[in-house]
Amino acid sequence: MLRYFLIRLGQSLALMFGVLLLVFMMLRVTGDPAALMLPREASAAEIEAFRERMGFNRPIIVQFVDFLSKAVVGDFGESLHFRTPAMTLVTQRLPATVELAATGLLFAVLIGVPIGMMGGLKPGSAADSLARLLALMGQSIPNFWLAMLMILFFGVQLRWFPTFGRGAWNSVVMPAFVLGLPVMGQIVRLTRSTVLEIRSEDFVRTAYSKGLEPPVIYLKHILRNASIPIISVIGVQFGYMLGGSIYIETIFAWPGMGQLLQLAIGWRDFPLVQAIAIFTSTVVIALNLLTDLVYAIIDPRIRYGF
């Protein structure tokens, strides 16, 4: 178990290095940030001075080493636009994004898993039709489009929920629903197909042959086995929700990292984009690691190194 954990940790760290390298490279090839960060009236000399100050004119390898040594301690420099440390900005936005993503995920899991399970256990039944329908809806409706329609209908027409922002408890409902919908679709689909597959496994027949009660069979034997792929998808999706809620956060004016990313890209705020990209990737990698550990807890075959 420890060995497995250490190996996975090592891989994660290697992955982190790769991410740092990639982000650094990508950001440096997009162009010279100096000209853009300054007011348009700035003279060539001022641009040069700025470049000097930011260290953009040093050899790329020196810049990278410098970048790396600072990144290790979470220092991604100052946001050029907000003039505060980039990492602080990101962590300030983190709670909002986590709240949104977690609510969305909770919604997706709480609805998606039971429905998917019902569908998988009784293919062809009404529950199964519902499951397939929800899965399809979740994956077929463009969510930013849905977001706008929901604002108009539930926010403006019915006034059930605030149209934007993060405030009262109910302000998270619409954005979380919209963010969670495609994930729910995916979870329904996956749960359904996994349960369908596991349902016809021999050991489930064994469980039936033991005269166990259906709830025991469903939860202890089927769901527990099905949970391995489901958890992996949940891990991946949570990462995606943390990093990819840019549309939803923008439309609902939700003060999270997605909105910050949109701003940072618009302002070409290099240190900030860097910080968000690396922070999000770190979170995703950490989530993957966590997912793997949860796997190991559920699945003894991994725990014992098979």
Added chain:
Amino acid sequence: MKAKLLGLLAVILAVSMIVVGCAPAPTPQVVEKVVKETVVVEKPVEKTVVVEKQVVVTPTPGKPQPKGTLRFALSGEPNSLYIPATADKNADIAASQLYDPLVFQDDDGTIVPALAESWEVSKDGTEYIFHLRKGVTFHNGEPFTADDVIATWKYGMGEGSSWPDRYSIAKSVEKIDDYTVRVTTDGPKPLLLVTMHDFWSIIPNEYMEKVGLDGFQQHPIGTGPFMFVEWVKGDHITYQANPNYWREGQPRVEKVIFRFITESSTRVAALTADEIDLTKRLTAEEANQLLSVPGVKVIQYPVARIFYIAFNNLTTGKGLPTEDAKVRQAMNYAVDVDAILKSLFGGAGKRAAGFVASSELGYGVVKPFPYDPEKAKQLLAEAGYPNGFKIDMACPTGAYSHFEEVCQAVAGYLEKVGIKVNLEFMESAHYWDLEAKKELPPLFGDSWADESGEAYNRLKGALGGWDAPYSSWSDPKIDELLDAISKEVDQAKRKALYEELQVYMQENPPFIYLYEPYTFEAMRDRVMDYYPRASEMCYLNKVWLATPE
């Protein structure tokens, strides 16, 4: 399964149809009242206010007591509330409510006393003596004195300032006594007072010394009508009325909350749902929609911004037909800007008569190029291109409302007189990157705003040759005139210089002049005495709410 799926599809389609079908058919907009006030002072400001409904105004409270909360939607989060660090209009608007400058530029453009009660200018125009207002205190109780003026100037040039040149315009700022300061400049600086209005927002010296720049940014303090309460990052900024404000009876709202909503359709929804009171920067269509919403009023006004297609005689345009002034004139004649404005902006824009906006000094000496394709063809023939030529053109995307379509239309008009345009679109950040490197094609579209009430910064920035980062044009005659303007203090003479420059730029156009856009703002009809400037700036000290909640 089949029946269910078909059912689903049918439901979805039906819902869409209902959404579409039930929507109110576009009703012709009824404008009940059009107020057109043209204030002619030094600079004519044309302001058209379209009000959908007559507003029932409750009488102004007898004893002015700030009441109610103004919920102000900004189109983006301010980067900072420290004036020298502000990066855009959102930051500028939010920050300005906290401070006062020494001198204030009124709604009609006149410079009036603010924290300075009066001032004298020396004969040569290089020395200003300001007599400061007494008894003014900062939000933290610190009294306002000459030291604070000096500190504001020094910090403005120092670390963390994006606009050091707006402070270094003064060579020195000296304290004569606690309530008198002397400001000296290197030669006459006609724009000094306007710059002071825009940028020299006085900050408390002692407080700044104590908390440092970071501390100040976290809790900014000024003498202004509103006091900083909190800034929830990404979500909102809250201000409270300054009870000790030196202007009697102001401010008139008790609280201001700035919300940040990037998506303009969400701002419209929020205003409709009465979750915000005021929003800026709407499109013409959104403004149109809001006209039919009860309880909402809409205003529009031209902003001091000019859209243009630039020529290049520095890099990529060298040796091309566009180096010939006749060709450039022809291209100006070839584009029907009014038709573009009508179809894309519902007429909400004004054809540019040159590079000076209609609210700026010296405007009006030249008329816009008329749409005359015959003349254009004739000029092209005279220049030796009877069959036109081919040229590359670029435009930014995601930068300005409808500008992509404008560029397509311009290209279309040029083709009608025989100029084959190869139009390329680029993402705006990348675009401006290339623009700064002067690597854009020989024709490129962009726009330039200015807040100073004069066109100088815009002219210098876009025509300053190699010295200006976003210029791709150099002309000794223009350089000469700009240099003269920068040194002339006398308003009448400056005006004459601007006029001379405009006439010259009509004959030798460095741009295809397009339009000055109108901007649209909307508010709940309880919002009173809100007067935005042509620069899109606004000061909230006079705003009040007719039925405060």
Added chain:
Amino acid sequence: MASETSPRPADSLLDIQRTWWDRLAFIGRLLWRDKGGMLGLFLFLLVVFSAVFAPWIAPHDPLEQVMEDSKMPPAWSVGGSWEHPLGTDTLGRDIFSRIIYGSRVSLTVGFFGVLIAGTLGMIIGAIAGYLGGRVDSVITNTVNLVLSLPYLLFVVFIAAIFGRSLLNVILIFGITDAPIFARVTRGEVLKIRESGYVESARCAGASWARIVFDHIMPNLIGPLITLATFEMSAMIFYEAGLGFLGLSVPPSVPSWGNMLAAGRQYLTSYPWIATFPGVAIMITSLGMNLLGDWLRDVLDPRLRRARK
């Protein structure tokens, strides 16, 4: 005596002994039984049809602006006309025609995006799975790396560097999506390798090409076609998302994403401008998801049996 070889239930479409005709008839039979798959195929073909025959179906030039007719509601609403069945947008362009032409953009993006992603991914994944060892671990880790990056960042960067164009959008999707194909290919190749029959084929003297085409490809093609369907639908979705952020194809091109992005400002007063592109995306995506579900069931006999 009656025939000795009585007909037997088909185990797999890819049963090597079946003729192509058999397979086709078999698909037809399966399709008839799964009405969801049939609907999916129908919707997909509808989109393909409208893309291919756009100039003949569309009543108007999608770029033609008639300002006098702008913001016309759909035909069944008050003020609408069958001249413009789904109404017109703010520039007086026919929405129906734009949606028809928009299907070209969506399908082009989806098809070529998947083609590039699939080809790249298959090559990379096959190399990783076939060679194994260090090559495999390097490739697998790189794939994981790319997949752990915030996807949007990629897209915005590439769009920022190269600007908006159809080719760029395709390239962006093609490159960013390749790792998924690589992952699936690698998994399948590993499975096949472990099953041992490649080994036995090699022992039997089969050539390299023969092994790949007779043994590996047929097993790969099922999962990959299914994946391709889903990814294509995802790309059509992402194109709309990019359009929404103003990063998709140039604004002059009538793509569903651009239409949606432009129409969203008018959602309250002229809802049809944004509604119909949304519905178009939804229908296409629905169709491709149904088709993908069905393909998965058909091409993976294990699952097909489970669905019985």
Added chain:
Amino acid sequence: MAIILEVRDLKTRFYTVDGVVHAVNGVSFDLAKGETLAIVGESGSGKSVSVMSLLRLIPMPPGRIESGQALFYGSDGPKDLLRLSQKELRDIRGGAIGFVFQDPATSLNPILTVGEQIIEIITRHLHLSRHEARERALQLLASVGIPDPEVRLGCYPFQLSGGMRQRVMIAIAIACNPQIVIADEPTTALDVTVQAQIVELFKRLRQELGMALIWITHDLGIVAGLADRVMVMYGGRPAEVALVDELYDHPLHPYTIGLLGALPRLDVDESRRLVSIRGTPPDLMIPIQHCPFAWRCDYAFPRCWEEIPPLVEVRPKHMAACFFDIERGEPRHDGN
């Protein structure tokens, strides 16, 4: 001998996407207390389905039991298994009737410990506390010949060998003192040496526990030393039922003869060894109205293509479903 299970005219079909599979087409048999019945047939002969149908352990849908009766004479009187409520059925499954399946590698839940999988059936049926159940599980593991039961109890299936796993399955099957154990090809997936051990284990347990055993196999060879009676199945019907020695000595159905011929035997001369049956098993998708073996039968005559031969007692306690009298070498004339 007292009858414990009496099956009459069982019919099971599967309604699949590809068509209706007529898996079991009228199976009848009896099982006496403590008796061992072997059901023998090729794959697809319906031998597993017919037994699994009794306790509704086939996937339903698509499977459906069309008709039949299965009287189980348990401690509290006869019950028709096919008409029990789900709850009553669950009490019998794993309780009065235990199961051992073919592949122990897939029949045990991979992510639960062996102990958990034994304990859960004990607590379910015997209503013991967890601690008592654990004690019993240890005894069971010991009695099926697993060394070190304390350690094995905490193991996961993948940590055990194939033979060990099958012993665990057997422990599960006998955990609640069943009156019948149904073993579905319990040795097929195992090594030959292990196979013999498992057969021996069954013999011992049968003796110790006095349970009846239904042993499903395709291998007539294994049956010889184990079963009391044999039922040979073909095409979802019983072809021949007889005591084991009687069957070996006087096979009456051409199919049984084929099977015996295919069986390597030491007591018969070389020429009869390894004669395989030509052709392939019938397609159960097509309902047939004649002898299902007719396609492959050397003795088939026109009647075989017209009627379905019923199962009749040809010799004492020896039933066969065939129109041809093998011993006389001519079609039967007794009207059957």
